[in-house]
Amino acid sequence: MPTSTEVLNELFFSLLEAFTDTQLDQDVIQETGICQSCLLKFNEYDELITRAEVIQVDLTNLLT
Numbered sequence: 918m919p920t921s922t923e924v925l926n927e928l929f930f931s932l933l934e935a936f937t938d939t940q941l942d943q944d945v946i947q948e949t950g951i952c953q954s955c956l957l958k959f960n961e962y963d964e965l966i967t968r969a970e971v972i973q974v975d976l977t978n979l980l981t
Contacts, residue, residue, distance in 0.1 A: 929959050
């Protein structure tokens with residue numbers, strides 16, 4: 918089972934902690950898997966964030 922996103926290689930639990938603004942216990946991270954639908958959504962989010970950052974850079978370059 919993958920533990921990180923496909924594009925940025927961000928750890929799923931790091932993203933989950935950022936979303937919930939909480940710190941997960943190490944035991945929870947080690948003992949808990951991630952469901953397939955969550956995996957797909959994390960990868961989708963990762964891809965879209967990466968694309969948005971590229972667009973932001975492109976727009977900044979066009980405006981300067």
